[in-house]
Amino acid sequence: MNTRVAGLRPGGRSARVQAAVHRAVRDLTDEGGRAGLTVPLIAARAGVTPSTIYRRWGDLADLLADVAVEHLRPETDPADTGGIATDLRAWAEQYHEEITSEVGLRMLRDVLSATPGVTPLTCQCASFNASQIQVMVDRGVARGEAVPEVDAVMDGVVAPIVYRALFAATPPTRDDVLRFVDRVMAGAAKATA
16 A cells, blocks of 8 residues: 555565565564664564665655554444444444544554655545445435435544544543534435435
8 A cells, every 4th residue: 555656566575565564563563662663673674674665655754654544444344233323323433432542543643744745644544434434325325314425424523533532632522423423414415316
């Protein structure tokens, strides 16, 4: 998932390098925390040269952001609970738990610390969320339910969770999250085929 180098083929040496470097970052972080992480240390663990990391990621902040984005990528579709409102509630609660955890906050900060304009990592995170929401909206449309627009969920649920997690004195609560979903659902419109 290298966003800096266009045209990389999936698999091959590039994928192996990325996997080794990502694994080295995760392992070194698990073993000794983040304070001692350096590009030469990561390179030695991954079996690559530091210049490989600098050439591919630019600097440590961009590498950490890339690892964070990979961690934030959803592995499965959101749960199908039988209705758009309950799907969104379940998804938003899980998203809230993940993002407001110590690991989730660190990942968000890593993504935001990437070099502006060099890697569109924040756009990838938004795309992951929008894709998950689209799956739930599509299910709701197929069931003939009133569904919110994907952007309405992004603006009304995802944005306040992230903003409050990063910038508020206290993170949003579960009740806040459910209230966000209920507000978005109040504006949902019946889908027309």
